[in-house]
Amino acid sequence: MRAPGRHLAHPGHVGGDDDGVHGLLVETLLADDLAEKLAVLLADPGRGRAMGEAGRRRVEERYGLRKVAGELIRLYEDLVAAG
Numbered sequence: 001m002r003a004p005g006r007h008l009a010h011p012g013h014v015g016g017d018d019d020g021v022h023g024l025l026v027e028t029l030l031a032d033d034l035a036e037k038l039a040v041l042l043a044d045p046g047r048g049r050a051m052g053e054a055g056r057r058r059v060e061e062r063y064g065l066r067k068v069a070g071e072l073i074r075l076y077e078d079l080v081a082a083g
Helices: 033-043 044-065 065-082
Strands: 007-008 023-027
Touching: 023 044, 023 065, 033 044, 044 065
Parallel strands: 007 023
Antiparallel strands: none
16 A cells, blocks of 8 residues: 655755655644645545655655665775775
């Protein structure tokens, strides 16, 4: 199951999550806002599914095994080269 992301808007949040693309941005500690966003998703399951799939692709691109392993290998190569 690929569910849309639920992101909280708080002072430490540094963007990067496109509201309505990868999930819905919910104002911190505002239950009414959360309820409203959940109602939007319940009314349009296709939209929620699309956001879930977009979010999954983004996570796989940014944090997938190949990406992370490649970055780790480059780090080790740089450390070895620096001696």
